[in-house]
Each structure stands twice: as C-alpha cells, then as structure tokens.
Amino acid sequence: MTTMVQDVTTGATAESRSAGAEIRRGELAAFLRSRRERITPEQVGLPRGRRRRTPGLRREEVAQLSAVGVTWYTWLEQARDIHVSAQVLDAIARALLLDRSERAHLFALAGAIDPTPASECTGIPQSLQLMLERLEPFPACVQNSRFDLLAYNRSYRLLMCDLDQVAPEDRNCLWLAFTNDEWRSSLVDRDETIRLMAAKFRAVMAEHVAEPAWKAIVKRLEEASPEFREIWARHEVIRPGDKIKVYRQSRVGILRLASTSLWTGPQQGSKLLTYTPADVETQERLERLHALALAEEAATAEASPATV
Numbered sequence: 001m002t003t004m005v006q007d008v009t010t011g012a013t014a015e016s017r018s019a020g021a022e023i024r025r026g027e028l029a030a031f032l033r034s035r036r037e038r039i040t041p042e043q044v045g046l047p048r049g050r051r052r053r054t055p056g057l058r059r060e061e062v063a064q065l066s067a068v069g070v071t072w073y074t075w076l077e078q079a080r081d082i083h084v085s086a087q088v089l090d091a092i093a094r095a096l097l098l099d100r101s102e103r104a105h106l107f108a109l110a111g112a113i114d115p116t117p118a119s120e121c122t123g124i125p126q127s128l129q130l131m132l133e134r135l136e137p138f139p140a141c142v143q144n145s146r147f148d149l150l151a152y153n154r155s156y157r158l159l160m161c162d163l164d165q166v167a168p169e170d171r172n173c174l175w176l177a178f179t180n181d182e183w184r185s186s187l188v189d190r191d192e193t194i195r196l197m198a199a200k201f202r203a204v205m206a207e208h209v210a211e212p213a214w215k216a217i218v219k220r221l222e223e224a225s226p227e228f229r230e231i232w233a234r235h236e237v238i239r240p241g242d243k244i245k246v247y248r249q250s251r252v253g254i255l256r257l258a259s260t261s262l263w264t265g266p267q268q269g270s271k272l273l274t275y276t277p278a279d280v281e282t283q284e285r286l287e288r289l290h291a292l293a294l295a296e297e298a299a300t301a302e303a304s305p306a307t308v
Helices: 002-037 058-066 069-075 086-095 100-110 126-134 173-179 179-187 190-207 212-224 228-233 280-303
Strands: 140-144 149-152 244-249 253-263 270-277
Touching: 002 069, 002 100, 058 069, 058 086, 069 086, 086 100, 086 126, 126 140, 126 149, 140 190, 173 190, 173 212, 173 270, 179 190, 190 228, 212 253, 253 280
Parallel strands: none
Antiparallel strands: 140 149, 140 270, 244 253, 253 270
C-alpha cells in the first residue's frame, strides 16, 4: 500500500514538473516573438526591403544576427522541448537588444544561469536623476559605453543643442557630433574632437564588436556621414580620458569645462559625466545658461494647457 502511494505521488510530481516545463516553454516562445516583433530592421543594421509583412524582424533575421540555426530558433518560438545552451541564449539576448530585466527574464524562462549578466544600462534610478539636478548649474549627464545619453540635467540640455528637441533614438553623442549642425558648431576644435570621439568609440567597441546595437550605430553613421566613413576607415584607437573641453554655446559664449567621469555601477554599464568651470568667466556663463533653461521650462509649463 505504501509503495502504491509513493508511486502515485512520484507520478503526480513528475507530471507537475512536466506541465510546469511546458508552461515555461510556452512563455519563452511568446516572449521571444514579442521581442522580435518590436525591433525594426534599421535598429540592427538590416535593410527593410519592399515586401516585409512581418512586424519587426523575421525569424531568419534573428537567427542570422545571433548565429543560430533558423530551424533551432524556430523550434524555440514553437515551444519545442529542446535544450538551449547559455551561449545561445546570450547570443539571442544580444540580437533582440534585450535590456537587463528582459535578459534576466529570458534566462529564467529557459531555466538557465546567465554566465555574463547584462551590464548595459538602459535607464537610471530616480536617485541618480536627482543627483544630476543637484549638480546644476554645472552640466552633467549619464552616458553608456555606446555614447547614448540616458539622462541629463537642465544645463547639459542646452550645452551643445537643445536635447529635448532631439528624437530619443538620436540622443547619441557620436551621432550628434557627425550629423547635428548645432552640436557640431558648438565644438571649438571640431576636427580634432570628432576624430578623438571616433577613436574612443572604436576602442570601446572592441569588447562589443559582434553586438547588433553597436554595429547598427556604425552602419547608420557610415550611411549618413562621408566624414565619419573617412575617419572610421583609419582604425585609430584611444582610451577615454578626462581633460579641459571647450564649447561655443550659442547664447552665452565660450565655455571652458573640466570633465570628470564616474562609473555608476560595479559592472561599468554607464557613467556619470560632470563638467565644472575651468575659469571664472565660465562659472558666470554657466549660471546664465542655467537661468535660461529654467526660464524656458517655466514658459513651457505656463503655455501648456492646465490638466484636471
């Protein structure tokens, strides 16, 4: 009798585990499809083509980007009972541009341990945004290793152009330095600055050379800027460093700023960049710039329709 009870219990446990695994595979399949469908070909450096009916990427494109067989990836989206290695999951996570939370969710659904937890920062905590505001009138921003601007304070918003008027997908310092006229005109030694920026980007990209997001920004710049293509072809590299930077701000004049970089986390996914005045004139001009930003903010708030 005892043996029979044990057999029934064991069978029920095995059945429960099997049902749980099936549910996770179904969730994994749905999650992969949803992430694939939200990404445009342009985001990962692929041509759109004329006859694209699939929203987002096609399965074969994800397979290509992650160097995984099309059949294997298709089975994943079909919730097939297959074993997926951590290396394959890592490649798929990169191909689908998953953020830190999404990557962790992917590995959890697959029942695998992430060997290299995502270090790319896609947002900042409220405490860090508050720190940016406390640094005013000094310009400050949070930037990831790909030069994307994740956050900034009022003074930095107007330092080189009005960043609030720039589309979120274009808020990348390298992209702006080669394509935004107002940003470019603010660089006093523009030729040397953009050359060094490209060299720093190439040096950092060595650790991310196979990642779609990095390849996509390079491809986009090569298509948009002959100047970038010429500089990029030199293969110059230089490590990032802090120094005095000189900007020509359109409304307050020349700003000489000392820059300092502080990593915001142990995995060095993003850094806090702060700019302090290198002379008294710059201090005064920064205060005027900050006052302009506050005035614009107040005018915008006053012009906005009241909400109930």
